[in-house]
Amino acid sequence: MPEPVVIATWPFGKIAAEAASKLLLAGKPAIDAAVAGAQAVEDDGTTRSVGFGGIGNRIGTVSLDSCVMDGRTLDCGSVAGVENIRHVAALAKRVYEKTPHVMLVGEWARIFAIQNGFPLDTLNTPGSVADWEKNRPKPDEPHVLGHDTVTVLAQDMKGHLGGACTTSGLAYKVPGRVGDSPIIGCGLYVDDTAGAAGGTGVGEEIIRVVGAMFIVEQMRAGKTPQEATEAAIQRVIANAGRRGVHVASVCFLALDPKGNVGAACTKGSNFTYAVARGAKIELLKSKELS
Numbered sequence: 001m002p003e004p005v006v007i008a009t010w011p012f013g014k015i016a017a018e019a020a021s022k023l024l025l026a027g028k029p030a031i032d033a034a035v036a037g038a039q040a041v042e043d044d045g046t047t048r049s050v051g052f053g054g055i056g057n058r059i060g061t062v063s064l065d066s067c068v069m070d071g072r073t074l075d076c077g078s079v080a081g082v083e084n085i086r087h088v089a090a091l092a093k094r095v096y097e098k099t100p101h102v103m104l105v106g107e108w109a110r111i112f113a114i115q116n117g118f119p120l121d122t123l124n125t126p127g128s129v130a131d132w133e134k135n136r137p138k139p140d141e142p143h144v145l146g147h148d149t150v151t152v153l154a155q156d157m158k159g160h161l162g163g164a165c166t167t168s169g170l171a172y173k174v175p176g177r178v179g180d181s182p183i184i185g186c187g188l189y190v191d192d193t194a195g196a197a198g199g200t201g202v203g204e205e206i207i208r209v210v211g212a213m214f215i216v217e218q219m220r221a222g223k224t225p226q227e228a229t230e231a232a233i234q235r236v237i238a239n240a241g242r243r244g245v246h247v248a249s250v251c252f253l254a255l256d257p258k259g260n261v262g263a264a265c266t267k268g269s270n271f272t273y274a275v276a277r278g279a280k281i282e283l284l285k286s287k288e289l290s
């Protein structure tokens with residue numbers, strides 16, 4: 001029986017990996033473990049970029065994006081621009097469980113949440129409001145790129161893959177803006193027959209390369225998870241060169257059907273990620289490319 005594996009973005013990925021590993025070691029499916037891992041970070045009020053305590057948009061509203069995918073069946077669900085609901089990864093899962101659709105957005109995603117028993121919640125905390133006030137850009141200043149999504153990829157004891165991605169998106173984003181995180185194929189893609197991948201960083205650049213799907217298809221074609229994430233980052237870098245813009249912070253994770261993992265990011269991203277094998281969890285530093 002394969003040893004369960006979890007890989008999750010950023011130092012708070014440890015919180016996710018711990019919660020996900022517990023379920024995997026109890027024999028639960030990868031998709032449920034990934035959602036539980038994402039939810040543990042959504043519940044952590046000190047993480048300024050996910051769920052409760054996430055940082056607000058330009059007008060101070062916390063608006064959440066999430067998606068989930070089950071590698072066994074390609075079942076996937078997604079919600080975007082959701083306010084006042086904390087557990088958006090679980091909500092994204094509910095979308096494919098309860099409707100024939102993949103994605104719900106905005107006010108109607110919130111109504112769907114209420115219909116499904118998710119409580120209305122205040123996502124701002126005193127700390128997140130204070131941080132928002134302290135760091136807010138002036139109206140004519142460019143975007144402040146504060147970010148950090150949690151993306152969780154898991155493999156269960158039956159060898160199946162599952163993933164979840166949840167975020168409050170870029171800090172101070174324009175109201176209504178949606179990044180890569182709730183878009184299947186961009187922030188997350190999971191297919192038992194090829195692998196799982198996910199991203200964090202400036203969503204506009206991840207969307208431009210359809211990052212997660214690109215990486216999974218590279219693995220399908222024979223690349224290792226490490227090679228596949230590096231190929232995606234090279235493409236992000238090439239795009240910036242071609243467009244004459246600076247290279248944004250973009251980071252990718254991947255997990256193949258054999259339980260091998262890989263990670264790569266653009267220079268200066270300072271990207272760390274958690275890897276759990278069985279009950280052992282470690283924090284690793286990603287390779288940076290320029």
Ligand code: SD4
Nearest residue numbers: 147148149169179201203
């Ligand atoms: C977004 N990719 O909304 C997200 C933000 C993020 O690490 O990941 N930050 O663009």
